[in-house]
Amino acid sequence: MSPEELDDALLPEAAAADDPGHESHRLDEENRLKPDFVRRVRDALEAGDSHAVYDLVEPLHPADIADLFELMDADERPVLAQAITDLMSADVIAELNDHVRELLVEALPAETVADIAEQLETDDAVAMLEDLDAEDQQAVLAEMEPEDRAAIESALAYPEESAGRIMSREFVAVPEHMTVGDLIDYLRENRRIGTEFWEVFIVDARHHPVGSCALSWILRSPRKIALADVMKRDQTLIPVTMDQEEVALRFQKYALISAAVVDEDGRLVGQITVDDIVHIIQEEAGEDVLLLSGAGDGDINEPLARTVRSRMWWLFVNLGTAILASAVVAAFQGTISRLVTLAVLMPIVAGMGGNAGTQTMAVTVRALATNQLTSNNTWRMIGRELWIAIANGVGLGALMAAGCQLIYHDAPLSGVLLAAMVINSLIAGLSGVVIPVVLDKLRLDPAVTSTVFVTTMTDVMGFFSFLGLAALFQLH
Secondary structure, eight states: OOHHHHHHHHHHHHHHHHSHHHHHHHHHHHTTTSHHHHHHHHHHHHTTOHHHHHHHHTTSOHHHHHHHHHHSOTTTHHHHHHHTGGGOOHHHHHHSOHHHHHHHHHHSOHHHHHHHHHHSOHHHHHHHHTTSOHHHHHHHHHTSOHHHHHHHHHHHTSOTTBHHHHOBSOOOEEETTOBHHHHHHHHHHOTTSOSOOSEEEEEOTTOOEEEEEEHHHHHHSOTTSBHHHHSBOOOOOEETTSBHHHHHHHHHHHTOSEEEEEOTTSOEEEEEEHHHHHHHHHHHHHHHHHHHHTOTTOOTTSOHHHHHHHHHHHHHHHHHHHHHHHHHHHTTHHHHHHOTHHHHHHHHHHHHHHHHHHHHHHHHHHHHHTTOSOTTTHHHHHHHHHHHHHHHHHHHHHHHHHHHHHHHOOHHHHHHHHHHHHHHHHHHHHHHHHHHHHHHHTTOOHHHHHHHHHHHHHHHHHHHHHHHHHHHTTOO
16 A cells, blocks of 8 residues: 555544544543543432433443443442443453452343353353352353353353363364365355454364464465465364463463363364463462462452451461460560560561561462472472572571670670571571472462461471570570
């Protein structure tokens, strides 16, 4: 296209940009979901003016409409949904926060939910229905077309957070005897093919994937060339039962845009695309951070009772570890009574050990999650962290000992403080690696339980090493 033709093609857009009405629409987009806009929507809802609400929301992107629901109070969301019924498309439902979507879907009639589910990709429909009660789920499935219902029921039969749950059943698969021209004609003539795909899977007579062709290869190849001559035979196949976190790691490691999903017999049953992986990576990363702190889902839209239960359980566990650490301190009451300064310094030893252990644990949990840490390099990781622990313990211990000597002029006390800092730092480094690795070997999520054990170890050993050394050397 020449520069002149390009200018002519862009003229309508340029004219629209100069139009005052178009400028007003553009400014509305720039200011969408800002406090003033949300306030206007709320005012219209309170006034019962559904037409005003619709006019305000109608220009928004589906993702922005979903965000608007999250910004509304729980009692305002059903009212907003009723005011913009025509705008409650499948795209909006797919973008909603899990907790918000669950409450809205439960409030909608089963036939309405079924209509929305039939418009969604299989993986999005499964995500919408999987959290419903069994009774509500069956009511929705009963309203769906048999083909759509069978696809969703098949997906729901797979374990949660597996490839079978997140895969899409809308993909393109053709036999390997086709030519490029045959494939192009097939793609143009078959109206039932999905509109969003980046590669075509080539299968044999048993429906086993034998290769794939990127759309760019298809467009650039002569029509008479056989697919077997241009397809890529080296594939990354995803087992249908693989955990979604492992799937995300494969996409990241091999720079995949999409990948074929195969069942136990090696037959092609679906595909996973990179847009699904982006959501998984974000979800898994946030989940691990929140599990380390015991904050539950960490979602501000999570029901209050559920949040209280998840946090309360974690705090009860931490209360038990605190009592254990206090029992160690109580065993040395006589030593503390002879030298009250010990009571001032011992929280420092335990606290620094806890911080060091948390650092090591965070690195270890991440390494396990990304498969950087395996049985092949566990001992190297342990040795590395022990050297780091020694360096940190000696450095911080020397600094604390110097400060102690400067303030209290007590060389034995300063020496005990230095030794305790080094010992607890070593305990922190060792437990920060070993505990997550052992939990992982036991098939327990190290992100969930490592914090309790590591904190307990550093608190107990911090108090024990400091007070034990003080008692040993009979400081008074």
